[in-house]
Amino acid sequence: MPEAGRPTGPGRLFGRRRGKKLRPARQALFERLLPRLAITHADLTAPLQPRQLFPACPTEVWLEVGCGAGEHLATQAARHPQVGFIAVEPYLAGLARLLAHVQERGLGNVRVFADDAALLLAALPEASLARLFLLFPDPWPKSRHAGRRFVSPANIALAARALRDGAEWRIATDDMGYCRWTLRQLADRDAFLWLADTADDWRQPPADWVPTRYEQKARSAGRACVYLRFRRRARACAGALRDARPGLL
Ligand SMILES: C[S@@+](CC[C@H](N)C(=O)[O-])C[C@H]1O[C@@H](n2cnc3c(N)ncnc32)[C@H](O)[C@@H]1O
Numbered sequence: 168m169p170e171a172g173r174p175t176g177p178g179r180l181f182g183r184r185r186g187k188k189l190r191p192a193r194q195a196l197f198e199r200l201l202p203r204l205a206i207t208h209a210d211l212t213a214p215l216q217p218r219q220l221f222p223a224c225p226t227e228v229w230l231e232v233g234c235g236a237g238e239h240l241a242t243q244a245a246r247h248p249q250v251g252f253i254a255v256e257p258y259l260a261g262l263a264r265l266l267a268h269v270q271e272r273g274l275g276n277v278r279v280f281a282d283d284a285a286l287l288l289a290a291l292p293e294a295s296l297a298r299l300f301l302l303f304p305d306p307w308p309k310s311r312h313a314g315r316r317f318v319s320p321a322n323i324a325l326a327a328r329a330l331r332d333g334a335e336w337r338i339a340t341d342d343m344g345y346c347r348w349t350l351r352q353l354a355d356r357d358a359f360l361w362l363a364d365t366a367d368d369w370r371q372p373p374a375d376w377v378p379t380r381y382e383q384k385a386r387s388a389g390r391a392c393v394y395l396r397f398r399r400r401a402r403a404c405a406g407a408l409r410d411a412r413p414g415l416l
Contacts, residue, residue, distance in 0.1 A: 180283050182305055186260040193263045200266045206253070206280040211290040218251060218295075220278050225251035227297035230329075232284040232317060233304055235380055237265025240300075242377040244274045250297075252277045255284040285322055294331035294402075303381035303392075306342035318349045320356075327358035330399040335362075337373070338395045341385035346393045359397040369393050 189197060206220060217228040230253040234240045237254055244252040254277060256262045262281055269277050280287045307315040318338070326336060336359065340346050353359045363369050372378075372394045382392055 180257055182258060184257050184259055186258065189260065189263050193267065196266055196270060197259075197263045200270060201262070201279070201281075204266070204269070204277060204279050206278055206287065208282070208286075211286060214292065215290045216295075217253065217291060220253075221251040221276055223275065225249055225276060227251070228253060228295065229298035229300070230284075230287075230296055231255065231300040231302070233301065234265060235261045235303075237261065237268050239302060239377045239379045240277070241265065241268035241272060241274060244269075244277050245272050246375075248276055250276065253287070254279045255282075255287060257282050284317070285325055288322070288325035288329050291329040293328055296329045297331060297334050299326055299330060299334070299336040301336070301338045302379050303339055303341065303385070304345070306340065306345045308342060308344055313348070316345065316348065318345070318352050320352065323352060323356055323358070327356070327399065332399055332401040334399040336397040336399065338397070339372075339379075339382065339392060340395075341382070341390040341392045343393070346395070349395060353397060358400055360400055362396040362398055369395055 188194075206215075210220075218224050226249045228251040229243070229247075231240045232255050234254040234256045235258070237256070240252055240254045244250070254262075254265055256265065256279070259281065262279060265277075265279065268274070301317060304317045305315070307313065330336060338349055340349070350361065353361065370391070370393065372392075373396065376394070385392055
């Protein structure tokens, strides 16, 4: 439910953008590297071709929403140099840590967007992403704050449009309310198939998993984490499904 009197929609952020002042070395790195890697709001006004954002045109593009300090994205980028990675993180101190990883590892396949991921998803061409990560999103556990959750009908529609057929969307959380919410929200739409046959498929992380900061905090506090993987259904198939179940969809 939207909160009374508060504007909603793309570009409306609820988390913080600024934290403590950056250390001088990190501030200097931020000022030097961010302009080279940033996808700007001006970039979103022209048709955006994500593979062309990278110096060596990558085979495919993966995007992480709310990458925090970027340890997951940087490790995946180092493992998959042929893939282009877009890190989205409005919290500038998190972004500064990601930039430190990019520099230390000499990553040439990372670009960043420092605002609401919905703005970027909306600007991407149809079927232009091969993978999407949403790892430990802010849970907003109170029901009156449910409208702040990243998993929402509007953002699911944006993700479904931007992901190509067969692409994977990974969502991890340590908040069981958010887990149930996500499963309900995605089950209500026919664009995604939950890839789980047994409980281990969501209790255990995928084989190529890279632990994130929030995941480690959750585990240290004794909270269990869930790892949800969804497959973007083939577009023709989703249409056929809708036609076959008119009373349900
Ligand atoms: C709980 S933190 C998790 C960070 C990281 N994924 C991890 O697991 O350590 C959630 C992050 O999502 C970011 N975030 C919140 N809303 C966002 C949005 N609309 N678009 C992109 N990032 C967002 C926040 O700034 C925050 O850094």
